Structures are given as structure tokens and as C-alpha cells.
Amino acid sequence: MNETNKKNCDLCGLTVEIDGFKLATKEAGEKHFCCEGCKGIYEMLHEDQLVTGADPLN
Numbered sequence: 001m002n003e004t005n006k007k008n009c010d011l012c013g014l015t016v017e018i019d020g021f022k023l024a025t026k027e028a029g030e031k032h033f034c035c036e037g038c039k040g041i042y043e044m045l046h047e048d049q050l051v052t053g054a055d056p057l058n
């Protein structure tokens with residue numbers, strides 16, 4: 001079915017079952033996470049690289 005769309009969590013490496021926990025980063029593009037916890041930790045560690053606000057590509 002959607003096997004090719006499976007991603008691995010960018011923090012812990014587990015398969016991402018729910019495609020809802022993601023962040024946009026300036027250098028590395030979109031990051032996907034398996035859970036809110038992993039997303040939160042990545043957010044803390046890479047705060048300065050996250051794309052926030054209205055002009056993500058600047």
C-alpha cells in the first residue's frame with residue numbers, strides 16, 4: 001500500500017506511523033518524527049535552524 005511513504009523518525013529512528021509530527025528546517029528541509037516527544041526534543045536542540053514565521057526561505 002503506502003510502504004514507499006514510510007519515514008523514519010529524525011530523532012530516534014523509529015518508523016513514523018503518523019504523519020503529523022514534522023518540522024521545517026532551513027538547512028535540512030522537512031523533518032519527521034514518530035511522536036510529539038521526539039519533535040519537542042529536536043525543536044529544543046535545533047531551535048536556531050527551524051523555519052518559523054512567514055518567510056521560510058529567507
Ligand SMILES: [Zn+2]
Binds near residue numbers: 033038
Ligand atoms: Zn522518535
